[in-house]
Structure formats: C-alpha cells, structure tokens
Amino acid sequence: MRTQRAFSLVELVIVVVIIGIIGAIAVPRMSSAADNAAKNAVVGSQTALQKAVDLYTVEHEGVLPHVGAADAKTFYFRLLRKSDLDGTINASTGIYGPYINGIPVNPINGKITIRRGGAAAGADTHGWRYNLTSGIIEPDHSSGDSGYKGTTDSVEKLTDDLIKSVGG
DSSP states (O other): OHHHHHHHHHHHHHHHHHHHHHHHHHHHHHHHHHHHHHHHHHHHHHHHHHHHHHHHHHHTTTOOTTTTOOSHHHHHHHHHSOBOTTOOBOTTTOOBOOOOSSEEOOTTTOOOOEEESSSOTTOOSSSEEEOTTTOOEEEOSOTTOOOOOOOSSSEEOOOHHHHHHHOO
C-alpha cells in the first residue's frame, strides 16, 4: 500500500511539472496575441483616418483639411460632415464628404481626439497626431505604452461640446 501511494505522489508531481511547463509556454503566447490585436486595431483605425484625410485632399483639389480651418471643430467637421469645394461645412448644399463616420478611439491609450501639429507623435496627449505639413495621421500614444485601454465602442461620435473641450 505504501508503494502504491509513493507512485501516486510521484505521478502527481510529474503531472504538476508538465502543467507548469505548458503554462510557461502558453502564457507568453497569449499575452503577445493581445498586444498584436491592439497594434492591429491601431493600424486599422489609423488607415481609416488617413483615407479620410486623403480623400478630402483629393476632392478639394489638393488642399489639406486643416488649411483655412480656424479651429479644431472646423478640422473635425471637414472630415465628419458635408462640405463645399472651398471647405465650408454645409449640410444642405455640400457635395463632398463626409469622409468618415466618427473619429476612432486609439485602442492603446483610449483617446479619441486628434492633435494638429505640435510635438512629434508619442506625446500621449491625444489619440492621434495630424502632421500639418504632410497631412499624415499618426497614433499619439507613447512608445512604452503597450497596455490596451480601448473603450467599449471603437468609434465615438464627436459632439460640439467635446470638440470645444479639446481645443486645437
């Protein structure tokens, strides 16, 4: 009876060791999958925003959406609403746009806003950074921030109040 218990204990230790080895292999793979999913979500959102900027620029004869926009609200609305050739937001007679339904959340830092110009991307002050010279949209999360902080909705509607609160 004692030998049978000794074998059971040895078998149990072997099973625990095997489970530990499997766990040591599986856990890093699962966490890297979550990081890859967040990075892919950023790339998808960045691509959608960039396509909106590019289409606006093409339809407005090479003029980027920030040109002549006195404030952030005009910049946002040029992407989110209909406009005339000169960039005037006009829901009734505008023939261009809207170019995107909403500004996507940056899934890494959970922010929805677009910073126009300023410091290089990575300042983590907004969800996105818009380069005033090139018209390129970049994610604005810090390079060391790998945590997924997305919201339940991947796209939020910008209200007039939210746009006023984020400024330029």
